[in-house]
Amino acid sequence: MSVFRGTVGFYRQYRPGIPQDVADILDVAAPARSPRRLLDVGTGTGLVVEALLGRFDDIIAIDNDPDMLAAAEAALRPQLPAGTDLLLQQVPAEEFTPPPGWQADLVTICRAFHWLDQATVLTRLDTQVSPDGAVAIFGDNSFWTATSPWKAAVRSVIQNFLGEQRRAGTSTFQHHNRPYSDIMRESPFSQVEELTVPVTRTWTADSILGYLYSTSFAAPHLFDDRIDEFDQTVRATLTQFSATDTFEEDNEFLIRIGRRERA
Template identity: 85%
Template structure:
């Protein structure tokens, strides 16, 4: 069962998208040419593909959550530029095989690498990426990583309702303690560079709750018949930090770009 069961509608509406500054870094990572091919792993509702529309003309986006893929289809297909091919595939990264002869110029894995069998996926990508292609693994910090007083208070409320340990749906989240760049350096994509792109956001109580319910650690079904109580507690808690319903956030995307070493 998906760890995002019940969260897809919130995910599409409230998950922050990929900023243009991040899209520009990703675009510059891949060689130009035609066709220009993108493989988006763990696409979810298609936020990465959406940010890169018009920059790649042959796109495969994969996810093993059917509801997520349906949301991606509904959002992306109407925006698809003329001449762009988009294939959405319901498959895990560990089992995915592209069409014969198809190789990506860029692979993107955003906010999803922690869910994968990382070494296995990177090894399989060796055959799925063009000789000069690259793999970009990137993401920003979730609310669980409290970087402000109001985020810490929100996390405390979640823990009061669901327990101290971070949830991943019905399970407990398993932390990966090794830096992703170190894992990449042990893969075929061992030439790794890192890029940090800062981002500033302004949240409201409504968007904070929408974001929380888009996550695996605060999805609606986890609260059972206490969901309304949780929402009310979050709203009351947030009033301690703003009387104008505005909550600033300074975040950043850490982008790790891996290429094959040259012999």
């Protein structure tokens, strides 16, 4: 069962998209040619593909959650530029095999690398990426790890309802402390460049709760019949930090671009 069960509607509406500055960096990372091929791993509802539409004309996006893929299909297909091929495929990244002869010029893994068998996926990508292609692993900071006062208070509410450990669906989240760049340096894509893009956002109580319900650690089903109580407690907690229902966030995208070592 997907750790994101029941979150897809919230995910599509409330997860922040990919900023233009991040899309520009990803665009530059890939060689320019035609066809220009993108593989988006753990696509979810297609936020990365959406940000890169018009920059790649042959796109494969994979995820193991059929509801997420259905939402991606509904969102992306009407926006698809003429002449662009899009294949959405339900498959774990550890089992994906592209069509014969197909190699990506860029692989994107956004907010999903922690769910993967990382070494296995990076090793398999060696045959799936063009010789001069790149792998980009990137994301912004989760509410769970944030240190701002209002986010910390919200996290405490979640912990009061669900326990101290971060949830991942019906289990708890298991995460290592190794930097992703170190993992990439042990892979075929060992030449790693790191870039950061600052992001400022303004939230409301509605959008904060919508975001929380899009996550594996605060999915609606985890609260059972206490969901209304949780909703009310979060709202009451947030009023301590703003009288105008506006909550500022300073975040950043950390982008790691890996390439093969040049001979």
